[in-house]
Amino acid sequence: MSAVEDRLAELGLTVPEVAAPVAAYVPAVQDGSRIFTSGQLPMVSGQLADTGKVGDGEGHVSPERAKELAQICALNAIAAVKSVVGDLDKVERVVKVVGFVASDPAFTGQPGVINGASELFGKAFGDRGVHARSAVGVSVLPLDAPVEVEIIVHVAD
Numbered sequence: 001m002s003a004v005e006d007r008l009a010e011l012g013l014t015v016p017e018v019a020a021p022v023a024a025y026v027p028a029v030q031d032g033s034r035i036f037t038s039g040q041l042p043m044v045s046g047q048l049a050d051t052g053k054v055g056d057g058e059g060h061v062s063p064e065r066a067k068e069l070a071q072i073c074a075l076n077a078i079a080a081v082k083s084v085v086g087d088l089d090k091v092e093r094v095v096k097v098v099g100f101v102a103s104d105p106a107f108t109g110q111p112g113v114i115n116g117a118s119e120l121f122g123k124a125f126g127d128r129g130v131h132a133r134s135a136v137g138v139s140v141l142p143l144d145a146p147v148e149v150e151i152i153v154h155v156a157d
Helices: 002-008 063-085 108-127
Strands: 028-031 034-037 091-104 131-139 147-155
Touching: 002 108, 002 147, 028 131, 034 063, 063 091, 063 108, 063 147, 091 108, 108 147, 131 147
Parallel strands: 091 131
Antiparallel strands: 028 034, 034 147, 091 147
């Protein structure tokens, strides 16, 4: 097991099997020293962990729950990277994180939601997990997922 997986285990987390694509794409692609993941949904054992729009009030996914879902997305992105590189200790840097939040029109807390992913990358990769990021509010995501996360990582040759 890699040091990254050991740190995740200390948090009570394990790298899952790669989430099966929901359309015509692959979970991750390596191009030179970069691995690009497809957008990862909050899938747990092949099922979405939650659905709906993020916002305050009844009938919405709470921002706190959405932050937890972003962490699940991040864990799935780590699994996608592992499926390509094998050993997560080869990741030299998480370069970029892009997070999408299916948002109620009045919701503006997308950065706080995507912190769930960013914080996990920091805990898993330490200083190598510090990254550039975008947190974008959208009207809808595939399968009515509340959150989606994709990453770009730099790996050792």
